[in-house]
Amino acid sequence: METTLSPDKTAVNVTAPERLRVIKRGGDVAAFDPSKISVAMTKAFIAVEGDNAGTSSRIRDFVAQATDQITEAFQRRTPDGGTLHIEDIQDQVELALMRAGEQKVARAYVLYREEHARARQAAGGDIAKPHPTLNVTLADGTVRPLDLGRVETLVFDACEGLSNVDPKKIVDDSLKNLYDGVSMDGVATALMMTARTLVEKDPNYTYVTARLLQDNLRREALFFLGIADEATFGDMAEFYKPAFQAYIAKGIEFEQLDPALAEFDLERLGDALDHTRDNQFTYLGLQTLYDRYFIHRDDVRYELPQVMFMRVAMGLALNEDDREARAIEFYELLSSFDYMASTPTLFNAGTVRSQLSSCYLTTVPDNLDGIYSAIRDNAMLSKWAGGLGNDWTPVRALGSYIKGTNGKSQGVVPFLKVVNDTAVAVNQGGKRKGAVCAYLETWHLDVEEFIELRKNTGDDRRRTHDMNTANWVPDLFMKRVFDDKDWTLFSPSTCPDLHDLYGAAFEKRYEEYEAMTYTGQLKLFKRVKAKDLWRKMLSMLFETGHPWITFKDPCNLRSPQQHAGVVHSSNLCTEITLNTSIDEIAVCNLGSVNLAQHVVDGEIDADKLKKTVRTTVRMLDNVIDINYYAVPQARNSNFKHRPVGLGIMGFQDALYKHGIAYASEDAVNFADRSMELVSYHAIEASSDLAAERGKYQSYDGSLWSQGILPVDSIEKLKAERGADYIEVDTSTTLDWDRIRDKVTGQGMRNSNVMAIAPTATISNICGVSQSIEPTYQNLYVKSNLSGEFTVVNAYMVNDLKERGLWDEVMINDLKYYDGSLQPIDRVPEDLKARYATAFEVEPKWLVEAAARRQKWIDQAQSLNLYIAGVSGKKLDVTYRMAWFRGLKTTYYLRALGATSVEKSTVDRGKLNAVSNGGAPATKPDAAPQAEAPREARGIDDFLTGKGGSGSRAPSAGEIDELGCEACQ
Template identity: 65%
Template sequence: MPATAERHDNGNHRPYTTAPDVEAVASAPGYQLIRRNGAVTPFDTAKIAVALTKAFLAVEGPSAAASRRIHDIVAGLTDQIVANLTRRPGIGRTFHIEDVQDQVELALMRGEYHKVARAYVLYRDERARERAKALAAAHPAGDVTVVLHVRTADGARVPLDAGRLSIVIGEACTGLDGVSPDAVLTEAQRNLYDGITLDELAQAPILAARTLVETEPNYSKVSARLLLDKLRREALSFVAGRPEQATQAEMAERYGDYFCAYVKTGIANERLDPELDRFDLARLAAALEPARDLEFDYLGFQTLYDRYFLHMRGNRFELPQAFFMRVAMGLALREIDREARAIEFYDLLSSFDFMASTPTLFNAGTLRPQLSSCFLTTIADDLDGIFKAVKDNALLAKYSGGLGNDWTPVRGLGAYIKGTNGESQGIVPFLKVANDTAIAVNQGGKRKGAVCAYLETWHVDIEEFLDLRKNTGDDRRRTHDMNTANWIPDLFMQRVEAGGQWTLFSPDEVPDLHDLYGKPFKTAYETYEEKAGRGEIKVFKRVAAVDIWRKMLTMLFETGHPWITFKDTCNLRSPQSHVGVVHSSNLCTEITLNTSADEVAVCNLGSVNLAAHVRVDGLDQARLAKTVKTAMRMLDNVVDINFYTIPEARRSNLRHRPVGLGLMGFQDALQTLRLPAASDAAVSFADTSMEAISFYAISASVDLAAERGHYPSFEGSLWSRGILPIDSLEILSEARDGDVELDRSSTQDWAGLRQRVKTTGMRNSNCMAIAPTATISNIVGVSQSIEPSYSHLYVKANMSGDFTVVNAGLVRDLKARGLWDEVMVSDLKYYDGKVSGIDRVPDDLKALYATSFEIEPRWLIRAAARRQKWIDQGQSVNLYMAQPSGRKLDEAYRLAWRLGLKTTYYLRGLSATHVEKSTLKGTDGKLNAVAVGGTSATPILVEMPPVNGPTVPNACSLDDPTCEVCQ
């Protein structure tokens, strides 16, 4: 071997002379390898092991001890490499030799075999130069011509249409700064071979564009547009019943005809509601905007392709604008002028100004239009009630609903059971059943079922409840998949601050505590404590309140659960306190609706894209008002159109008609306004932006009430008494004897709106809730919900694969200052996607682009508290701590309570984040391929549990698709 790389180990000097050129790698049945000469050979996994072994022996020496150790290492690395290459069945079954070698490099780097990896990289570079030199000598005029053929679905071989490939790549790059069609085409040609399938031909340019994303974010749009071409072929062929394809330019003329045929095809194949055929399809087709197909980033479009677009036996037949129009039609079914409203709804969705929640996108316009996101239930204290609740969970989760269960009424461990003259085993065994049910019902394979169990702090089983997510102890008393949350009354927090005692009870002996809050709860609770002291209560336990609080924070720190939520704040500020009690929140802690034995609370969600409504000089109030007005109408329509799987949900939704309008893209909006998240100005913007959304949402609900009538349980509500969300702060303050630290300022005409609410009424009992928006923000291409960025260059992993994500705003700012170059890319990778450690980045950009773990939690809490002024429900508030400690946790969560937050969500700790440095420009993902990338390093967000420590395998990560149930 002519390689010259050397190693220095223990003073010895040994040249690297192995031949790890994996020239015929891998052999899994059905997989193939493209050799550098274009030939295709079977995939031979044994060659990977041979190459790795030679590499290790060359660097570490051939001693017997080393050989035995190397054998074990190589076996593990080989399994890892083959798994990475073949883990997406049916997609990417043919690999280029360079792709396999990229995976070898990545495995060596992941295993921290850096010397071996370095030698391997240098050897590959040397061989590449030798091949280029030999090719140039053999073809001095550059006249290398290779004739390739494509294998069609029916097995026929046809010449590859190189001209069309060039046109499609050129279209994908049109109008985008900083991208090169030639670079994509050159890289795509590397993955072509004679006999390539149509699917592989479609994937080749997508793979090529993906490798360039880290250097120019616009290549993400290029990748999406190339995937769009693949989708067009699938959809047009399925609808036409014969092979069809079209370029983007050709679709400008064909989209209308396709749309009409798509509706009829969907109905014929029992995927669409036959009622859609009664729309004026020609009118709707004329309103479609084909150019909006080009606005997606790759992550968003791949997510839609994998999980949202309608399909038959894996054949997708729904193009993006048909998808948005289908959802709009489904939401306009009950409108008088259905076409006009459908076009209005379509325009809002397809412009990305607003996005409906995932269940609505999944199911609108279909035969089972279950469009609601969240369901809240209360569990009855008997076997019939418990197992009915488990069954209800399954039925609600089946069609993409996220669940919150109130378990407080169920009697605790040791409580008397009259029917059997025995003692209760408490709630834990039943929680185990609920946990397993959630996993069994996986929502048609689109995402896992998910549920959150809530328990009040005075329940005698609270200490076992806190342990549910631990990885030690009796596994029969653990729920590794279920989310859990504490439902904490103010009295408990007051006892913690006063250093007082706390008494635990079984609810069968103190039944009224479940429905009490505020000062009445305090009175009843103290009465029960006195009775317990006199021996009149059988099951109780006295503990120091601060000990329970410390254990809550300890479990939150160790397992990410249970979350911290506040019962009294949710109830005292609830508009519906006249007809019931809020007993829990939902899966993601933003919904605060009443539940009872005969009512299952339902909420219908959607989110405003705040980034689309902000200019450099502030909020675009007119555009925001228009968006919110239409969005509220869409959400209200869900109540009447919805497919209800249980009668309790239908009864509740029709009686109260709650909706949850939220927002996403808050971090993008701050960056447009040049406001660092850790600043008073950002906190003020959180206040005024939410105030505007609240004002327009309440106003829109009043308008709907004027048109359609107020919701049935309106009379007696806070609304009917002229008490708006900002006014309900006074109720909370009174209950706490004035102990609420919160700004009360406002900017909108609340007096005028208050009078309209009293005289006209509200169409919806609740209007606002800020959900996580994990998936729909990916679709739109903005930051999630109210979340700060946690990295500016990383690889995001979810159910659709692995995606390189770069903060386009940061790149634009760095380009404007002449700082975006290969060195900056390298520095971003070295510093795990953060700019704070890069000396040449100016201080103002470091402040503006501070990531989540560089922002003190108090800033996020303060911003959330200012939003909470205006929200009639809650918000999913994550807290980030780079170095969590008991003191920091205590300060943060006490501050959240004092500032009037209703709920908090995940605690995320930096120490559990592991970022790898790969030698690749891209990572293998949905399409199972990467590009040769020299010695650069891309950070890969492998796992992001919300807590410290490596023993939390089931903790929800930032990119865990099981967190996407709400949206």
């Protein structure tokens, strides 16, 4: 013990600290002095109880005891000595007063701190000295003083232009976490960690965190490229150009970049780089780029954000006449987030192995050589980051006769096990999991076992836990379900032509085969109730998430290319509908327009959208010629038909900007009108490209050549299916006759032009909602391969601020209610409707909006369905409605059973972590049931299966991290 004097000169005993030091606000380091704790507490008592408080033995004893306890706590925390921040010490003093029940004294102490803080700010801020104080350790091991002036500059730069952020708080709180000898990365991490903890307070802190991360990126890349040891945001106006030029040289030297990039006018392109666009990134978006997209060497990322976008733009402009002008045009779209290319294009454009295509669709033949050739093709395509869709319908069923061996077939399932294991083994070049989806038509004799492939019970040799599956459903089956009739299962070895038939032709031939089963001409078959098989399909979808439900006939009857082949399946993400055969592997090249970027003052900027769409169609068409093809069937198919898939993302953001609730007729109409604009300009752009570059080879005979546009093809579907089984809005608002005339006169450059992909990863990069999805939750923690990120709905926060409702209570309520506004009484009903989350939007609205989009799209859309309070009846209504409204495909089912919907406990652990399953809180009857099509047709009495705890509740991470990023 040692003795010190209190303010009244009375002796106070305190414990002497050992090797503890204190970081002052100015950054200076001083020895820890317990007497200053005693003085501060005594002054607080005097402020409350008067001058005589300093002589009170009660207060003197309390102050001494509290000082000892605080000092001992710090010594236990750092037994070998260390540094404390002055604010940390003062926090402990305040806590000690509160614990002792001295609330008035604690309040006086808080006021004392605030008064001094204001005085310091008036004097020029807490960081009074720009000169070095604490030491930092550089990468080469040398030590130098921490430049607090630079720290402050970085933080204030990061906060510039952002409202409701406090740079001073970030600096102060970060300094508390620094220690002598900390690395430069440690300083940057402390700043980022401080900023990211504040994201839930205000969404703008995600931009602050991203801008602080930029400092790390700049230091890593600029040092590697020999440009500078470090740079501020402002410095990059000068450094980006030389960094870009050095990057091109290094990338070619390392044999990572295409040497043709050096042939561009790098001076001109360097001048076009806009360093201010680095400030657009959210933390999640930038960290995703850093972890998974930037080109690196020996684990050093030497590619900066604007350099990456220019590299992709250059890679897509290689064959253009004025390459520099086109590269700058492409760069402007990418770097502004008006449009984003798919992940394979971002990965590989401008590299030595430019595999830019997203999806590959194959048909597997019914012979051993063909089957294993198809599996080899899967491996080769997966290696270069392609998502795969395999059509397995031609392969003979279990029990079928094998002529060559005079034996019986084991059917499709054993081969699918090999496909599953191949996808695991060939993990897309080591960048991510391989991803494949197997498709089987509903009349295939193995369909019942196929439906159970993802079950966790049964013979594991006949299970595929890692691959996806999808039902390829003919219209005739759905009619049999509606009419409660029988359904017959066949082997393709005895009914091979069913595979290539659709519409009325399929129906006629199928019924002929059924008749043969009654006469004995066909012996290998199985007869089931259509409703029983449908029930099993939906039950497995609910239990395992697979197989997805996709519809064969609308995919074919509305295909522009029905003259040139048959659509036998979709792709991994169910948005591609292209012909496949043994000789042709269909290829699609994807990209997405950011719809939110084209809403200005609450309205779509039609002129900007037109300009964006025209440029993006050109970029996608360029992919076909530049692309690396791992197998020859893919190259032949892509050059012959030249399909592309232009989609959209940020649909929910666009609704927010319009002030429209997702669950509304206004949202359905917006889906219709916005997709009409995209379709109109995309078709015209492809036709104009045909005038410039020539028509695609198989154009003659296509629906395009007949003047039949996607919206016109609905009539063909109605005619073949029957008017009683379809109801689709066919209204238009634009001059489509002009486009028909242009297409028949000029032709089309691309057989297919549009497809809406899931876009989960590229939406993260752009900081918008993915694809056409409703907001998953308004506040949650997203976990993915890049870590954990607090995600908060900025539109919601801004609206709540305008109503005076955004405060700590609201934040805590949102945490408790899993990001849902619905249970919070003080939130107005209009905001509850506008910010209803995915499971709070009745699935009928998802289907209705999708149906309005589908009429304009020549391919399909990745449509996730979210169903809360799920039951067999609700599943049946939703999927029948999807078919009845003319949808071509559906994707994942996100289901929450009725017992999963309501919150049951207060203690939920950390905020909606992935392991918690993340279900928004709502009541099962919070919204009306989806409406049944055509007088319900008995739907209300069908599938009375019980929803509940068996529900497959998706996590936040699962929602955004699907099996494949090829379409994203």
